[in-house]
Amino acid sequence: MAADKGPLHQFEISNLYEIRLENIDISFTNSALSMIISILVASVLFYLGSGKNPNIPSRLQVLVEMSYDFVANMVRDNVGNGGKIFFPFIFTLFLFILFGNILGMVPYNFTYTSHIIVTFGLAGFIFLAVTLIGIAKHGVGFLKFFVPSGVPYALLPILIPIEVISYFVRPISLSLRLFANMMAGHTMLKVFASFIVLLGFIGGWAPLLLVIILTGFEIMIAVLQAYVFTILCCLYLNDALHLHH
Amino acid sequence: MDKIKEITLKIKELKNKNVKKTIPNNKINVKFYNMAMNISIELITGIGLGVFLGLFLDNYLQTKPIMFIIFFIVGTIVGFYNMFKSLKKYGYFK
Numbered sequence: 221m222a223a224d225k226g227p228l229h230q231f232e233i234s235n236l237y238e239i240r241l242e243n244i245d246i247s248f249t250n251s252a253l254s255m256i257i258s259i260l261v262a263s264v265l266f267y268l269g270s271g272k273n274p275n276i277p278s279r280l281q282v283l284v285e286m287s288y289d290f291v292a293n294m295v296r297d298n299v300g301n302g303g304k305i306f307f308p309f310i311f312t313l314f315l316f317i318l319f320g321n322i323l324g325m326v327p328y329n330f331t332y333t334s335h336i337i338v339t340f341g342l343a344g345f346i347f348l349a350v351t352l353i354g355i356a357k358h359g360v361g362f363l364k365f366f367v368p369s370g371v372p373y374a375l376l377p378i379l380i381p382i383e384v385i386s387y388f389v390r391p392i393s394l395s396l397r398l399f400a401n402m403m404a405g406h407t408m409l410k411v412f413a414s415f416i417v418l419l420g421f422i423g424g425w426a427p428l429l430l431v432i433i434l435t436g437f438e439i440m441i442a443v444l445q446a447y448v449f450t451i452l453c454c455l456y457l458n459d460a461l462h463l464h465h
Numbered sequence: 466m467d468k469i470k471e472i473t474l475k476i477k478e479l480k481n482k483n484v485k486k487t488i489p490n491n492k493i494n495v496k497f498y499n500m501a502m503n504i505s506i507e508l509i510t511g512i513g514l515g516v517f518l519g520l521f522l523d524n525y526l527q528t529k530p531i532m533f534i535i536f537f538i539v540g541t542i543v544g545f546y547n548m549f550k551s552l553k554k555y556g557y558f559k
Contacts, residue, residue, distance in 0.1 A: 385514065385543045386550075393510040393547070401502060440495050448499065 227410035231334055231403065251338070254330040258319035266315075287315075291450070298454035302461050310457075313342070314450040321402060321442030325435065333445075334402040339395035346453050347391035354460030365463050394452055401445050405438045500555055507547040515540015 237248040269284030277285070291311045295303045317333060324331025332338050354362045366383045367376065412434060415427035519536030523529045552558055 381539070382543055382546050385539065386511070386547050389507075389510045389514050389543060389547060392514060393506050396510055397503060397506050400506065437495070441498075444495060444499055448503070 227407045227414070230330075230406060230410060233335075250330045251332045251335065254323065254332050255316075255320070257329070258316070258323050258332075261323065262315045262319045294451060295454055298451060299458050300462065303454070303457060306457055310450060310453060313346075313453060314446055317342075317398065317449050318443065318446035321446055322439065324402065324406070325439055325442060331402055331406060333398055334406055336395060336399045339399045340391065342449075343391040343395035343398075346394070346456065350453075350456045350460045353457070354463075357461060358463060362460075362463070365459065390456065394449065398445050398449050401441055405434075405441055409434055409438060504548050504551055507551050508544040511542075511544025511547055512537070512540045515543065 233249050233251055235247040235249055236253060239246050239248060265280065266284055269278070269280035273281070288311070291314050292307060295307050295310055299306065320331065320333045323329050324333065354365065358364075366380055366387065368379055368383060371379055409431060412427045412431045416424040416431065418424075419427065515536040515538075516533070518540070519533035522532040522536070526532065549558065
């Protein structure tokens with residue numbers, strides 16, 4: 221029974237189909253399956269909702285167009301000039317995280333964003349890409365990014381190393397934010413859900429109410445974290461393209 | 466009588482002020498939760514990276530525990546610096 225297992229049991233990776241490449245284990249896991257499910261759900265929703273009827277749009281079409289507009293505005297406002305070519309990537313990233321977070325709320329579905337290797341993979345790729353874009357656009361001038369403006373010269377030897385380290389902290393904080401939020405939320409839900417079973421029919425109503433409230437809260441966090449991850453990605457891109465401080 | 470009316474008006478004003486200070490709905494709770502989470506993660510990652518770098522360099526250069534101490538302090542400074550920067554983004558420290 222799921223209730224006997226600890227609150228962290230839900231994050232366990234299990235092999236669904238074993239695949240080995242020499243000594244490397246590249247098995248198909250429950251995490252990979254939930255990634256495929258969320259990509260399929262997003263693709264089907266967007267295919268069904270893509271503008272077939274411009275005059276009387278269906279509810280799904282409105283939802284799809286609204287989400288497109290939402291991310292398009294986010295890119296326009298936060299990346300500025302030259303950000304348009306990154307829109308497909310940012311939109312895909314937003315949907316991948318959003319669907320991962322939201323479908324993770326479905327019982328028995330695995331939340332892949334609650335694994336730091338997934339979030340760090342995304343954040344590390346973004347960090348590398350943004351740095352390379354910055355270097356490609358500004359060349360050696362990209363190093364000016366580490367020199368804070370309006371600071372006395374005497375303070376620069378202290379501030380430049382701090383700026384450099386704080387730049388390298390970015391992928392860690394970006395990945396940790398999403399991972400910690402998702403993991404904390406799911407663990408909390410499981411802990412309170414186990415109280416329902418422990419307290420039984422008489423006392424279990426209070427934690428049940430709490431679990432219902434927390435589920436709503438967790439759905440809001442799921443959307444918010446997808447938004448935060450994407451907007452930070454946009455801000456980093458803006459920094460690299462325009463060397464803002 | 467006028468004084469009583471004045472006092473009741475003042476009490477109402479004070480009550481209204483108090484109401485404004487409290488958090489009215491769930492939406493703002495999520496906003497504050499997000500802000501708290503962001504700021505604490507900025508601090509933790511700074512210190513974490515400092516500790517990790519310090520331990521790695523200590524192992525690599527056999528300088529136990531000098532690099533750990535130096536990078537722990539630098540990491541803490543970076544953590545607070547990043548916290549300050551993200552608080553600035555939220556509109557504090559104008």
